[in-house]
Amino acid sequence: MTPDSAKEARPRILILGGGPTGLYAARVLTQRGHAVTLIEKEERPGGLATSHARSGNWYDLGVHMLHEFDRGIFEDIRDHVMGDERIEVALDAKIRWAGAFYRYPLQFGDMVRGIPPLTLARCVAGLLGTQLWYKIFPRAPKDAEEALIQLYGRPLYEFFFKDFTHRYWGFPTTELDAKFITTKMPRLTAVDVIKKVLGKAGIRDRSVKAVESALSEETLHYSRTGAETMTRRLADTVRAGGGRVLLNREVSGVEIEGGRVRAVTVRDVEHGVEERHECDYVINTVPLPLLVASVRGDAVPAEVVESCGHLKYKPITVHGLLVNKPKCIDGLYIYYRERLFHRVGEPKNAGLRVTPEDHSVLIVETTCEEGDEKWEATPEVRERIMADLEAENIVRRDQIVEWNVFHARHGYPVFRLGFEPHFRRIMDWVGGIANLRTAGRQGAFCYPNMHSAMRQGAKAAEAIEKQMATDTVAGT
Numbered sequence: 241m242t243p244d245s246a247k248e249a250r251p252r253i254l255i256l257g258g259g260p261t262g263l264y265a266a267r268v269l270t271q272r273g274h275a276v277t278l279i280e281k282e283e284r285p286g287g288l289a290t291s292h293a294r295s296g297n298w299y300d301l302g303v304h305m306l307h308e309f310d311r312g313i314f315e316d317i318r319d320h321v322m323g324d325e326r327i328e329v330a331l332d333a334k335i336r337w338a339g340a341f342y343r344y345p346l347q348f349g350d351m352v353r354g355i356p357p358l359t360l361a362r363c364v365a366g367l368l369g370t371q372l373w374y375k376i377f378p379r380a381p382k383d384a385e386e387a388l389i390q391l392y393g394r395p396l397y398e399f400f401f402k403d404f405t406h407r408y409w410g411f412p413t414t415e416l417d418a419k420f421i422t423t424k425m426p427r428l429t430a431v432d433v434i435k436k437v438l439g440k441a442g443i444r445d446r447s448v449k450a451v452e453s454a455l456s457e458e459t460l461h462y463s464r465t466g467a468e469t470m471t472r473r474l475a476d477t478v479r480a481g482g483g484r485v486l487l488n489r490e491v492s493g494v495e496i497e498g499g500r501v502r503a504v505t506v507r508d509v510e511h512g513v514e515e516r517h518e519c520d521y522v523i524n525t526v527p528l529p530l531l532v533a534s535v536r537g538d539a540v541p542a543e544v545v546e547s548c549g550h551l552k553y554k555p556i557t558v559h560g561l562l563v564n565k566p567k568c569i570d571g572l573y574i575y576y577r578e579r580l581f582h583r584v585g586e587p588k589n590a591g592l593r594v595t596p597e598d599h600s601v602l603i604v605e606t607t608c609e610e611g612d613e614k615w616e617a618t619p620e621v622r623e624r625i626m627a628d629l630e631a632e633n634i635v636r637r638d639q640i641v642e643w644n645v646f647h648a649r650h651g652y653p654v655f656r657l658g659f660e661p662h663f664r665r666i667m668d669w670v671g672g673i674a675n676l677r678t679a680g681r682q683g684a685f686c687y688p689n690m691h692s693a694m695r696q697g698a699k700a701a702e703a704i705e706k707q708m709a710t711d712t713v714a715g716t
C-alpha cells in the first residue's frame with residue numbers, strides 16, 4: 241500500500257461546528273493521524289469564543305479569557321497553540337450593586353459590606369438556619385428558587401438573587417430548573433461564614449485564606465486581538481496536521497441508515513450550493529435540536545422531535561463600542577444588576593490593542609429573545625444603554641465613535657423547569673447511533689467554559705477512536 245492509498249483508507253471523520261469543542265476534537269484527532277473535516281457555518285472559526293473585526297478593531301462576543309483550571313488543556317494551548325500571541329492577565333472582575341463595587345466571584349466579606357446591618361443579621365441567620373435545616377432534612381430542590389434558598393437562605397435570596405435572576409432569564413426562578421443553580425452557583429457554606437467571621441475577629445483559618453487568594457489571584461489568558469487568537473490558531477494546527485477546516489458551510493442534512501450516520505450535507509453559505517460529505521464517524525457540536533432537525537427521512541422518532549421543542553437557548557446581543565476615552569472602567573469586566581446590560585467589559589485593560597491608541601473598546605452584553613427590541617438593538621434600547629453607561633460614569637455619548645452590534649442565537653442553554661427528561665430522551669437517541677458523539681455547549685446543552693469545552697472535545701475524540709477499535713474488531 242502506498243502512503244497515499246493508506247491515507248485514502250483512513251476512516252473519514254466529520255466534526256460539525258468550529259467552536260472550542262469542535263476545534264479541539266479536530267486537533268486531537270489530526271494529531272493522531274486521522275482524516276478530519278471540520279464544518280463551520282461562520283466565516284471565522286471560534287463560535288462564541290471568536291472576535292469580530294470592525295474598522296481595524298476586534299470585538300469579542302462577551303470578553304472571553306482562558307482559565308488555567310484544566311492544566312492539560314491550558315499547557316497544550318500555552319505551549320503549542322497560542323505561542324507568543326498569548327498574554328497573561330490577572331483576574332479583575334467586579335459586581336456593581338447598590339452604589340458600590342464588589343469582587344467577582346462574589347466574596348462573602350464583600351457582599352455583606354453592602355447590606356444594612358439588620359438585613360445582614362437576617363441574611364446570616366437565614367443562611368445558617370437554612371443549611372442546618374437541609375442538613376437534617378435533606379431534599380432535592382424542586383426549582384431554581386428552592387435551590388437558591390438552600391444555598392443562600394431565603395433573606396439573602398430575596399435580597400440579592402431573586403430579581404436579578406428573573407431579569408436575566410426573562411422568567412421567574414420558580415420556572416428555572418434547579419440544575420442551573422446546583423451546577424453553576426458557588427456554595428456559600430455556613431461553615432465558611434463562621435470561619436470568615438472568625439477571620440474578621442483576627443482568628444484566621446489558613447484554608448479560608450487559601451480559597452480567597454485562589455480566587456483573587458487567578459491568572460487568565462488573552463491576546464492583543466482578543467479571544468479570536470486561540471481559536472484561529474487551533475484551526476491552524478488542525479490544517480497543519482492535515483485536517484480540513486471548511487468555513488462558511490452550514491450543516492443542512494444528516495443521513496442516517498442502519499443506525500449510523502452515512503453522510504452530512506452542508507450548504508455553502510456564500511454560494512448557496514450544497515455539498516454532500518460521506519463519512520464514517522461524526523462529532524457534533526452544533527445545537528442538539530438543530531442536529532435532530534437536520535436528519536433526513538423518518539430516522540428520528542416523533543417523541544425525540546417533540547422533545548427538541550423543549551430545548552431552548554437564550555440569545556445574546558452584544559454592543560461593541562469604540563470610544564474616545566483611554567480607559568472607562570476599573571477592571572476587566574463589571575457585572576451590573578440594575579441596568580439594561582448585565583456586564584460591561586473593557587478588553588483593553590486585558591491588553592487588547594485598540595486603534596487609535598488613546599481610544600478604548602467596550603463590550604456591553606445583554607440577554608434577549610430573537611426579534612425583540614434588545615435583539616434588534618432599536619434606537620430606544622441604544623438610548624437606554626447610553627443613559628445607563630452615562631449614569632455609571634463609564635462613557636459619555638459624545639465620546640462614542642462607533643457602535644457595533646453582534647448577535648449569538650445560541651448564547652445560553654435555558655435550563656427551564658422540566659427540560660431534563662427531554663434532554664435525556666434526545667441524548668438516549670443520539671447514544672443509539674454508533675458512529676456519532678455529541679459534545680460542547682450546544683451539542684451537549686450545558687455550560688462549559690472554554691477549557692471544559694475543549695476537554696469535552698478531547699473526550700469525544702477519544703470516544704470516536706474507541707468506537708473505531710470496536711468497529712474494526714466487529715468488522716463493521
Ligand SMILES: Cc1cc2nc3c(=O)[nH]c(=O)nc-3n(C[C@H](O)[C@H](O)[C@H](O)COP(=O)(O)OP(=O)(O)OC[C@H]3O[C@@H](n4cnc5c(N)ncnc54)[C@H](O)[C@@H]3O)c2cc1C
Pocket residue numbers: 256257258259260261262279280281282285286287288289301302303304305306307489490491492525526527530556605650651652679680681682683687688689690691693
Ligand atoms: C458572553 C459569554 C462570555 C463567555 N466568557 C468566557 C470566558 O471568559 N472564558 C471561558 O472560558 N468561557 C467563556 N464563555 C463560554 C464559551 O463561550 C464556551 O465555553 C465555548 O464557546 C463553548 O464552545 P462550543 O464549541 O461548545 O460552542 P460554540 O462556541 O457555540 O460553537 C459552536 C459552533 O457551531 C457552529 N454552528 C452552529 N450551527 C451550525 C451549523 N448548522 N452548521 C455548521 N456550524 C454550525 C457555530 O457557528 C459555532 O462556531 C463565555 C460564553 C458567553 C456566552
